[in-house]
Amino acid sequence: MDERHQVVVGVLADEGLPEQVVTSLADELPEVLAAQVGGQARWRVEHVVDQLPLDDDGEIPMRELSRRHRRDRGWDLLVLVTDLPRRSGTSPVAAGVDVDHGVAVISLPALGAVLVRRRARALLVRVVRHLLSRRSGAEGDPGDQGGVTRLSEALAPTKPLSDDDGSAQTHVALVGLRGRLRLLAGMVRDNRPGRLVPHLAGATAAAAGTAAYGVITSSFWKLADALSPLRLAVISVVAILVMTAWLVVYNRLRDRPRDAAERRKAVLYNISTATTLAIGVACMYAILFVLSLLGAAVLINSDYFAQTLGHPVGAGSYLNLVWLCTSVGIVAGxxxxxxxxxxxxxxxxxxxxxxxxxxxxxxERGHRESADR
Structure with a gap:
């Protein structure tokens, strides 16, 4: 008979990427926790997928969720997994741990754009270890437990950070440029830039029509032939930046809060928006380039192409033409x-x-404007 005490860990995941990550980890977590946290206990992990609510401040009510779910489901510990970027003051955080209430929250954007599953597993082990060690009276800190070496390889640079109000809530905060870049990458991944192309029907039609016109127009042939690869590369970068800037400005996607502290936070959100759009436009550029190249290969006879340019043509001549036409098409898009x-x-x-x-x-802006009147 197994006389080891049982520890039940509940994992409550947001819909979307958190759901995918937690579902993929669920079966292996009991074994991982036994190996890395404590083999003296029998571990059971239960996961539930639900849309985590937000309070009036836009934060996840950790303590309220802990009281409700631990009581109703009989969980010893609760770990929340969300795709909401989180901060403690001005510091972005990967995880928050409330030892008094037996609950922790993991923010997936802070884990970056790659190896998210592995990093989420490492961070989940880290917060469970911290919750359990403090619960049993042992010294514990989310930054000094065993496995830090492994974690430092999997996560951006982190440091333990306590709340200023003297509570037992602590955070695993991202530090340094690498930490902020990893958070930015995670935010861009959460926006899923590839979704942009199917939603830009008007832009795609304008870009494709302009590129097609360029492919069959001899003046474009001569201009593309006269341009160096470096200049064509510069034109393509400028075209992508122009369309990105247009989308941001025309659709009012830039965040401009009045409060100075909020403006500092908004910088990362604005960079994330611009990066998401730039990647989406670059995807459109790549698709349009391939389609234009196929069209040029089918429509343009090589002998007539060479006669118009006044010299023999090869694959490079076709590529230069399509390169220019795609860039002009993106501007039209x-x-x-x-x-x-x-x-x-x-x-x-x-x-x-x-x-x-x-x-x-x-x-909030609407309420403030109404109050000002």
Whole structure:
């Protein structure tokens, strides 16, 4: 008979990526916890998928969720997994731990854009170890437990950070440039830039039409032949930046809070928005380039192409032509994006949590403007 005491860990995951990550980890977590936290206990992990609520401040009510779910489900510990970027003051955090209430929260954007599953597993072990060690009266800290070496390889640089109010709540905060870049990468991943292309029907039509016109126009042939690869590369970068800037400005996607502290926080959100759009436009560029190249290969006879240019042509001549036509098409696509509905662009650009944050900010601005009147 197994006389080891049982520890039941409940994992409550947000819908979307948190759900995918937690579901993929669920079966292996009891064994991992036994190996890395404590083999003297029998571990049981139960996971539930639900949309985690937000309070009036836009934060997840950890303590309220802990009281409800631990009581109703008989869980000893609760770990929340969300795709909501979190901060403690001005510091971005990967995890928050409330030892008094037996609950921790893990923010997936802080884990970056790659190896998310492995990093989430390492961080989950870290917070459970901290909760259990403090619960049993042993010294514990989210930054000094065993396995820090492994974790430092899997996570951006972190440091333990306590709340200023003297509570037992602590955080695993991201520090340094690497930490902020990893958070930015995670926020961009959560926005899923690839979703942008199908939602830009007007922009895609304008870009494709302009590129097709360039492919069959002899003046484009001669211009592309006269341009160096370096200049063509610069033109393509400028075209992507122009369309990105147009989408941001025209659709009012830039965050501009009045409060100075909020403006500092908004910098990362604005960079995330611009990066998401730039990647989405780059995906459109790549698709348009491939389609234009196929069209040029089918439509343009090589002998006639050589006769027009006045010299023999090869694959490089076709590539230069398509390169130029795609760049001009992307600029035309920026104008075509004006036909898109602003809300459609927002839904395609942002993940669910970011849309919730922006909607809350708009409501707050509306309340302030009403009060000013």
């Amino acid at each position: 920026a104008l075509g994006s004006s036909l898109e509905d602003e809300e459609t662009i927002r839904n395609a650009t942002y993940g669910r949590r970011e849309r919730e944050r922006q909607e809350r900010n708009r409501r």
